[in-house]
Amino acid sequence: QVAGVDAAHANEYFELFVNATSMKHILGYYRGLVDSLHLRPNVFNQFYPKLRANLTSWRAKALLKKFDSRAAHKCYLKGKVAANTRVLVIGGGPCGMRTAIEAQLLGAKVVVVEKRDRFSRNNVLHLWPFVIEDLRMLGAKKFFGKFCAGAIDHISIRQLQCILLKVALLLGIEVHTELSFENLVEPDPDKKIGWRAAFKPSNHPVSQYEFDVVIGADGKRNTLQGFSRKEFRGKLAIAITANFINKKTEAEACVEEISGVAFIFNQKFFKDLQEATKIDLENIVYYKDDTHYFVMTAKKHSLIQKGVIKQDFSDTERLLAPENVDKEALQNYAIEAANFSTNYQMPNLDFAVNHYGQPDVAMFDFTSMYAAENASKVVERHGCRLLKILVGDSLLEPFWPTGSGCARGFLSALDAAWAIRSWSMGTASPLDTIAERESIYRLLAQTTPDNLNKDWKSYTLDPVTRYPNLNRAVVLPHQVVCLYDTDNPASIERMKRSYNEKPNEIPKKRRRGNVDNEVLLNWLKDQLKDKEEICITDMDSVFKDGKVLCAIIHHYRPDLLDYSAINSNDSAVNNQIAIDVLEKDLCVPPVMTGSELTITEDYLTLATYLTEIYDCFRGEIP
Ligand code: FAD
Known part of the structure; x- marks a missing residue:
């Protein structure tokens, strides 16, 4: 035990903290807890061992055992990988908190800012099985006994935020509420000050915080500048x-x-x-x-x-x-x-x-849903580099009624932390880091509970543990030069030169997708204009008929599919034939079953799937 601390009081506060059900109470009891131990939120290795040494109740031990086992995973290198990295997370929603937790375990200094003064969202999130497992491993049940009991696979946003806030605080993350991010403030070379941010209220001490990674996790409105978005219009x-x-x-x-x-x-x-x-x-x-x-x-x-x-x-x-x-x-x-x-x-x-x-x-x-065109960017000013990453709804807007928000959001949080790891290790160049991040982002909109790795317990930051069809090099470093904004052309030229020396690595077909629905539909219409039975009017019509996908495969690859044999009137069956060929022979991972494709309203996923097919064939000679 640390001398001079009041461990008895700390344990009392811990019980109150674990049972607290509002943001205000959680933060209040936490203050009591850390004050009793003369602790302040800090990097993992400076904070957590001291907290752990003083919490002695069985409940605390059971919970901290879970944290120990998570923190012991080799991807965190004992909390030393990101020892020199400082992260600002904008937004204390589920995905901001989930990202913050991983960054903290990596050993970074992590500060979260949240503009609200309370968690008040009653709406309920559907949780994919891996999210339930992920939260269980973070001790969700210790905070909320009813967490996903039996066949229940949902939780209120409010409850989820409470759980994640408690985990974050116990790991040493610094959380500031009623503080709204306004914009980034460029480094000041004369005063040797790095990247900072402006907040509302403006006189808050966090405006002095210097960081080299910023996570945009403030929901669909996304206040982190510099990211453009593509729109998917459905009916x-x-x-x-x-x-x-x-x-x-x-x-x-x-x-x-x-x-x-x-x-x-x-x-x-x-x-x-x-x-x-x-x-x-x-x-x-x-x-x-x-x-x-x-x-x-x-x-x-x-x-x-x-x-x-x-x-x-x-x-x-x-x-x-x-x-x-x-x-x-x-x-x-x-x-x-x-x-x-x-x-x-x-x-x-x-x-x-x-x-x-x-x-x-x-x-x-x-009707319109948005996805960021890119998941990450780097901006360099006066020799200071800043990695900017989007997660959660800021990155990819979910279609709530089908409940994909939190699942894809958590995947993006883990992917963001993987990028922070690469950035901090210093073995990869910034262009390597963002190229890999962009490659992984390509998979996100297509993920479903069925096409992810089923061994949820094995999930870590490493994307290979989660995505079976992972190709980390779909986007190559020289292709993301445009995502590196610098005031020092020499630094980018140096990196560009080194990548231009490897032109053979450029994949022929894969490209960063920015294909809007009109382009996709016109491409299909154009390619299939000889097939009179096919009528393409909108995104729905592509999948409702069931024959369009078969026709486009046959158009480019008649060796893979005999279109004249497609005579079923069952659109689900036809779609499934095409999905299977696309997966098996053309490496386009499925996003849904044939029947789901005919009824879904998840236009973002449909457009992404069609974009994959477009990418697969575009430029090929039919
Ligand atoms: P959010 O949960 O949106 O969290 C973003 C956080 O950032 C918020 O706490 C916000 O206060 C904070 N913030 C915003 N701007 C700033 C700023 N400038 N500075 C600091 N903090 C900031 N999904 C469903 O599946 N079903 C639903 O019924 C459903 N209802 C929803 C209702 C509302 C009102 C909202 C906003 C979202 C809803 N969602 C729903 C979406 C779901 O909540 C998200 O997919 C999920 O919470 C993951 O989101 P996130 O953490 O990326 O962002």
């Missing part, structure tokens, strides 16, 4: 989320959940719903969690018919503008849908309250 998709108070009565306990994936096929239900209530939905999910959480995709005409949307506009922004939405009608719409879909077994649905103390029901537009 109009309006999602409604609603949270009702879970009074935990016996009657509520009996109501069955509705898992989205299974429900999507239940066409009869949607017909009955429409007949009974005039509510027309494309899908609905119900999770019983801290709240009763419903998320549904509603058709515009029924929202108009039910008076939720006051006036029809073709422009979605005007359509869903607050002044065009009748809040009370929206609440009634959500209640009716929730009641019908749970067979009217839910007694008295009362809305939970949102961040603003209002009934927690909201309507979101998913």
Whole structure:
């Protein structure tokens, strides 16, 4: 034990800290805990061993054992890999925190800034199996006994944030709340000051913090400058989320959940719903969690018919503008849908309250979804280099109703930490680091629970433990020169020269994708113009028919697929034939099954898959 510390009090604070359920209490008890031990958040090796030596309860020991086993993994090199790296994480959402935890285990100095003063998001996240395993290994169950018990595979965003904040703090990460990142501040060579950031409020001590890695994890609006985004436009998709108070009565306990994936096929239900209530939905999910959480995709005409949307506009922004939405009608719409879909077994649905103390029901537009064109960049000013990486929703916007947000977000967090590791080790050049990061990013939008490595326990930072089809060199260093912004042309020229000496390594077909839907659709139309039976109008039509994928494979590679033998009217079967050939013979990994392709509304994944196919064939002679 460290002399002069009050270990008894520290253990008392630890119990309160572990049980705390709000940001304010977690931070308050943590302060009590570290003050009793004369500790301050610090790099892992300076902080954690001292904390560990003083926490003696069985509960603490059980939890810290989990941290020990994680920290002992060889990829962290005993917390020394990133000993000279200083990281700023913008945003204390699940993905910012998850990235921060990995960076801390690598031995970096990590500071997280979060603009909110409390965790108030009731909405519930669907968790892929690897995320559940990942959180279990971080001790989630010790903080929240009910964590994914039995077949439950979801958690409220609020609860998840509480768990991750506790893990982060116990590892020594410095977390500042009610502090909003504004912009980066360039180094000042005269004062020998490196990269810093400006915050709101402006006089905060964190504005003195100098760092060499910045993680953009502030959600879909992304305030970290310098990243452009590509837009994926699907057909109009309006999602409604609603949270009702879970009074935990016996009657509520009996109501069955509705898992989205299974429900999507239940066409009869949607017909009955429409007949009974005039509510027309494309899908609905119900999770019983801290709240009763419903998320549904509603058709515009029924929202108009039910008076939720006051006036029809073709422009979605005007359509869903607050002044065009009748809040009370929206609440009634959500209640009716929730009641019908749970067979009217839910007694008295009362809305939970949102961040603003209002009934927690909201309507979101998913017609356009965004993905960053690049996952990482380097900027160099006055000899100071800064690695910028995006993670979570800032990197790739998820389609909530199918629940991919947190899973892909966590993958991006682990990938970001892998890049921090490479950056810190100094054995790779900055261009190597960002080229590898970009190569790995190419896989992200295609990931599904089924095409990831199933051995979740073996997942580490190393992407090879997670992605079976990993090719770290899809993007080569000389191809990412444009992602290296410097005021010193000599440094980039030096790196460029060394890469230009290896022209044979340039892969022929693979390129960084920035292909918008129109280009993809026009390419297909053009290539398949001789096939009269094929009609391509939009992204849906490519996968609904089932023959388009077969036709394009046959067009370029008639040796792989006999198009004249494709005579099934079952589009799912046709899609599956194409998916199998693409995977087996052309190394295009599947993103869904043939039948899922025909019904999904995850246009981002569809566009990414089509981009892979386009990349595979483009430039080939048919
Ligand atoms: P977020 O969870 O968005 O976290 C970003 C964090 O950054 C926030 O805490 C924010 O306060 C903070 N921040 C923003 N700007 C700054 C700044 N300038 N400085 C400092 N901090 C900043 N997914 C689902 O699957 N189902 C849902 O129903 C669902 N509902 C959602 C409702 C809302 C209101 C939001 C914002 C997201 C929702 N999501 C939902 C998405 C889901 O929350 C994310 O996919 C998941 O939380 C991972 O996100 P993240 O950590 O990348 O970003």
